[in-house]
Amino acid sequence: xxxxxxxxxxxxxxxxxxxxxxxxxFPFLWLISTAFKPARELGSLHPTWxxxxxxxxxxxxxxxxxxxxxxxxxxxxxALCAAVVAVLIATPMAYVMARHRSRLSAATSGWVVVSxxxxxxxxxxxxxxxxxxxxxxxxxxxxxxxxxxxALPFALWMLVGYVRAVPTExxxxxxxxxxxxxxxxxxxxxxxxxxxxxxxxxxxxxxxxNEFFFALVLLKTPEKQTLPVVLTHFIGAEGAAxxxxxxxxxxxxxxxxxxxxxxxxxxxxxxxxxxAVKS
Amino acid sequence: xxxxxxxxxxxxxxxxxLLLTGCAGTGDGRDGNGRIEIDFQSLAWQKExxxxxxxxxxxxxxxxxxxxxxxxxxxxxxVHDQLLTSFEGDEAPDVIHDASDDLxxxxxxxxLADLRTLLPGRLTADIPQQSWRTTTxxxxxxxxxxxxxxxxxxxxxxxxxxSGVRIPTPGSPWSWTEFRQVTKELTGKxxxxxxxxxxxxxxxxxxxxxxxxxxxxxxxxDGKVTIRAExxxxxxxxxxxxxxxxxxxxxxxxxxxxxxDTLPGFFGGKYAMVPLGFSxxxxxxxxxxxxxxWTVLPAPVGSGGLAQGVxxxxxxxxxxxxxxxxxxxxxxxxxxxQNMVRLAKGDWMLPTGTAALADPALHTDKDGWSTGVxxxxxxxxxxxxxxxxxxxxxxxxxxxxxxEYYSGAIGEGELRKRLVDDGNRVLARYQR
Numbered sequence: 001x002x003x004x005x006x007x008x009x010x011x012x013x014x015x016x017x018x019x020x021x022x023x024x025x026f027p028f029l030w031l032i033s034t035a036f037k038p039a040r041e042l043g044s045l046h047p048t049w050x051x052x053x054x055x056x057x058x059x060x061x062x063x064x065x066x067x068x069x070x071x072x073x074x075x076x077x078x079a080l081c082a083a084v085v086a087v088l089i090a091t092p093m094a095y096v097m098a099r100h101r102s103r104l105s106a107a108t109s110g111w112v113v114v115s116x117x118x119x120x121x122x123x124x125x126x127x128x129x130x131x132x133x134x135x136x137x138x139x140x141x142x143x144x145x146x147x148x149x150x151a152l153p154f155a156l157w158m159l160v161g162y163v164r165a166v167p168t169e170x171x172x173x174x175x176x177x178x179x180x181x182x183x184x185x186x187x188x189x190x191x192x193x194x195x196x197x198x199x200x201x202x203x204x205x206x207x208x209x210n211e212f213f214f215a216l217v218l219l220k221t222p223e224k225q226t227l228p229v230v231l232t233h234f235i236g237a238e239g240a241a242x243x244x245x246x247x248x249x250x251x252x253x254x255x256x257x258x259x260x261x262x263x264x265x266x267x268x269x270x271x272x273x274x275x276a277v278k279s
Numbered sequence: 280x281x282x283x284x285x286x287x288x289x290x291x292x293x294x295x296x297l298l299l300t301g302c303a304g305t306g307d308g309r310d311g312n313g314r315i316e317i318d319f320q321s322l323a324w325q326k327e328x329x330x331x332x333x334x335x336x337x338x339x340x341x342x343x344x345x346x347x348x349x350x351x352x353x354x355x356x357x358v359h360d361q362l363l364t365s366f367e368g369d370e371a372p373d374v375i376h377d378a379s380d381d382l383x384x385x386x387x388x389x390x391l392a393d394l395r396t397l398l399p400g401r402l403t404a405d406i407p408q409q410s411w412r413t414t415t416x417x418x419x420x421x422x423x424x425x426x427x428x429x430x431x432x433x434x435x436x437x438x439x440x441x442s443g444v445r446i447p448t449p450g451s452p453w454s455w456t457e458f459r460q461v462t463k464e465l466t467g468k469x470x471x472x473x474x475x476x477x478x479x480x481x482x483x484x485x486x487x488x489x490x491x492x493x494x495x496x497x498x499x500x501d502g503k504v505t506i507r508a509e510x511x512x513x514x515x516x517x518x519x520x521x522x523x524x525x526x527x528x529x530x531x532x533x534x535x536x537x538x539x540d541t542l543p544g545f546f547g548g549k550y551a552m553v554p555l556g557f558s559x560x561x562x563x564x565x566x567x568x569x570x571x572x573w574t575v576l577p578a579p580v581g582s583g584g585l586a587q588g589v590x591x592x593x594x595x596x597x598x599x600x601x602x603x604x605x606x607x608x609x610x611x612x613x614x615x616x617q618n619m620v621r622l623a624k625g626d627w628m629l630p631t632g633t634a635a636l637a638d639p640a641l642h643t644d645k646d647g648w649s650t651g652v653x654x655x656x657x658x659x660x661x662x663x664x665x666x667x668x669x670x671x672x673x674x675x676x677x678x679x680x681x682x683e684y685y686s687g688a689i690g691e692g693e694l695r696k697r698l699v700d701d702g703n704r705v706l707a708r709y710q711r
Contacts, residue, residue: 043566045547065326121360128368137370217364220318220372222352232354236324237378238479238556239537 028254034247035059042243058244059252062234065242068249070223071230078140078215078226079208082147083201086155089148091197094159095189099168109160112153120213128217138220146214151204158203162196163189199264206257227253314344315602317609320351320372322358322592325561328625335621339612346605348374366390366597373600374609379413379424380590380664386421387667392596393419397607402614402632410631413591413660422593425614426628428557429578429587429654430487431647432473436572438465438551449577449585449653455491455518458579462528465551474533474541474550475519480681481673483554485662486588488515491581495698496663503710504666506702508695514581516684517691524687534685546571554578557651558627564646575647577654585654588661591631629655668709676701 029049034042035058037051062068097105127146128137136142166189174184212228219225231253234246323332329352336350351372353361359381365371366385375391385391398420403411406424414422439446444461447453453461462472477483485495492511498504522529530550533541538555539562545553546568563573577585594613596606612618616634620641623630629651630636641652663669680697683689689697 039565040568043542043546043562043568045543045549047543061326065329124364125367128364128370132368132370137368213360216354216357216361220320220351220370221349225352229354232356233324233352235354235356237322237355240539240559240562242325243539 031247031251031254034243035251037244039244058248061242062245062249062252065245066230066233066249067222067225068227068230068252071225071227072253074140074219074224075209075226075228078143078147079205081140081144082151082208083205085144085148086151086204087159087197087201090152090155090159090200091193094156095163095185097156098160098163109157112157115153124214124217127214131218137218138224140219140224143215143218143226146218147204147208147211150211150214151207154207155200155204158200159193159196162193162200165196166192202260202264206260209257209260315346315605317346317348317374317600317602317606318351318372319348319374319609320353320376322353322355322376323625324355325626328622331621331625335613335618339609346602346609348609362390366599369599371597371599373597373602373606375422375595375597377422377593377595378590379422379593380661382414382422382593382595383416383665383667383669385595386416386419390598391421392598392600392603393421394423394596394607395420397596397603398423399611402611405614405616405632405634407631407633407656409659410591413589413664414593414595416665422595423610423614424591424593424631425619426623426626427589427591427631427655427658428628429589429651429658430483430554431557431578431650431654432552432576433545433555433559433563433647434552434574434576435545435548435550436574438470438548439574442551446574447576447579449650452577452585453579455514455579455581459518459522459526459528462522462552463526466526466528470548471530471533471550472528473522473552473554474530474536474544475523475554475685476536476538476541477519477534477682477685478537478540479678480685481677482588482590482661484516484519484681487554487578488512489586489588489659489662490578490583491515492583494662496666496669504663504706506672506699506706508699511582513691516681516694518579520685520687520691523685531686534682542566552576557629557647560646561627575650577650585657586659587654587657588664589658590661590664592626592628629658666706668706671709672702672705676705 033049033051036054036056038053038055038057041047041051041053097108131137131142131145134142136145170188170192171184174188175181179187210228211226212232215226215229216232219229227249231246231249234242234249236242319336321329321332323329333350336348339346339348353376358377362371362375362377362385366388371390377385382391402423410424410427411420413424414420442461442465444464445453445457465472475483485493488495488511491514493509493513493515495506495508495512496504497507519529523531523534530544533544533550538553538559541550541553541555542559542562544550545563546566557575560575567573578587594610596603596610600606613622614632616632616638619630619632619635620638623635624640629641635641636652636655641648643649663672677698680689680694680701684691684694
């Protein structure tokens with residue numbers, strides 16, 4: 001009876017999961033379908049999943065009308081630099097917060113979480129003025145600076161979890177064997193932290209890759225703009241849109257995030273659960 | 280404690296950035312050789328339009344070596360926030376492309392230059408007074424209105440012919456009563472006479488309301504504006520409401536749609552007519568199935584005739600620009616009659632300029648251009664676009680009230696109470 005119950009419960013869980021997957025996947029699958037449809041099929045009263053006359057015209061138009069390769073390169077530079085710098089700064093800080101627990105580090109952790117609730121709009125004008133004084137408006141360096149500052153709290157929060165998951169006994173054993181503080185960090189702690197650092201860097205990368213608002217406000221000239229900003233150029237007044245090329249460009253812009261997220265999703269879960277149970 | 284984290288990060292990044300950047304330009308809008316640099320932010324988004332804008336910038340730069348214009352691509356979707364931030368940070372483009380209904384806050388905020396002394400007489404005289412009214416705020420003129428689009432009926436030619444209804448022309452349009460009757464006749468066999476895409480119900484209702492003599496917003500002698508619903512104000516919303524709820528000749532499902540969303544149903548013969556902005560013809564041309572025949576009809580009229588409210592696209596100059604005179608010169612170049620025609624065709628819209636409107640290229644029946652041109656001189660400033668408090672009235676009062684009214688959830692009395700009573704309370708806060 002209990003076996004039967006658990007089987008039916010399991011089947012229910014799978015059904016719910018499948019439903020949720022369909023719900024999540026639908027927009028993306030529809031985006032792919034739209035990207036390969038000719039304009040006349042986009043206006044069809046009976047749209048089909050599989051394009052009847054698949055075409056690459058939308059991709060051609062998208063590349064022809066907007067500087068997508070340049071925008072992708074800008075996004076890539078900004079996201080990579082932001083991820084690397086954020087992790088370089090956050091890793092030692094996370095180590096300190098994890099290993100030297102105090103009221104201060106607890107308060108810091110709380111503040112990190114609270115800070116995520118600040119709306120972009122609240123910060124954009126002061127940020128804009130600061131960057132203007134530094135002559136960093138309309139430069140990728142200015143944008144990278146903002147991305148680093150924006151990614152730091154979450155990177156810190158993630159890395160604290162990873163550091164706590166590394167048993168202190170290992171570091172103690174290394175020091176008993178005669179290793180100094182630096183040697184212990186480099187030879188024992190860092191290798192164990194590496195997967196977490198990579199996951200954190202990739203998360204910072206995705207955040208920066210997808211970011212729109214700061215890039216919109218801080219970058220002016222077409223050759224500096226990032227991919228999310230360039231995508232808006234396919235949208236006109238009153239919500240009218242050049243749907244085919246927009247879908248094609250959006251599909252291409254989504255791919256890196258999908259790939260990266262597929263790589264790191266397990267590690268993110270691991271980080272959140274790390275240290276939850278004392279062994 | 281997070282502040283130190285961010286401060287440290289910012290300090291490191293700043294030091295790095297300062298090492299990498301060094302000193303920037305002179306800040307007076309000139310490059311290293313003393314050449315004047317002007318940023319022109321364009322919101323063109325359709326390929327033909329972008330090409331036309333870029334080509335005109337290229338032509339200007341070739342003929343004006345001392346004043347170089349940089350084309351900056353903006354987006355309709357985000358222009359307000361982006362401009363606001365740029366103005367606050369003193370980094371706005373010199374020449375700004377926008378729409379007249381977005382200018383009020385910028386004009387009253389002192390961000391835009393008063394163009395009255397900057398524009399040449401040719402351009403001022405070429406654009407009709409009613410168009411200038413859309414960009415006049417207080418005593419100043421803060422933009423040059425250059426492209427506009429009326430709302431027209433895009434109709435399925437085959438269905439119209441089969442039904443035998445009278446085909447309206449700009450010289451002899453349908454009255455609102457006749458329009459209601461026609462949509463009843465066109466309804467049946469799984470088809471609706473009309474589909475009203477009313478995702479943005481306020482602008483449609485107010486702008487078309489002018490044709491029936493509606494005004495809703497009444498300025499007083501003291502300069503204060505009050506909302507009053509009179510007989511003319513009831514005709515357009517009343518017609519739409521009755522088509523949806525009484526005659527069932529308008530598709531209820533279209534009420535929440537944007538213009539583009541109705542096109543598949545239109546192409547599929549589900550709707551005989553769709554009231555859309557003039558520029559939607561471009562999407563119809565691009566997406567209509569092979570052999571699909573369509574036509575452009577003027578919107579129905581009442582006591583106001585072919586009048587309609589519009590919010591033209593505009594070109595403005597930033598008050599902070601160090602080169603206002605040169606920016607205005609560039610606008611003048613951009614809006615020479617032949618150039619205005621190129622911009623209009625690129626955007627599938629109508630030019631405001633009298634000379635451009637007379638261009639033979641626009642007087643063709645192909646794709647309904649001539650119908651648009653015929654109603655162009657009747658276009659008026661959209662009601663209330665310069666009334667302070669209008670955006671709040673629109674978002675918080677009028678949009679939900681009209682949506683409920685059109686869907687049949689509330690009656691005319693309740694609609695009137697909300698638009699007028701609640702509306703005047705909103706306006707009062709802005710007009711103390």
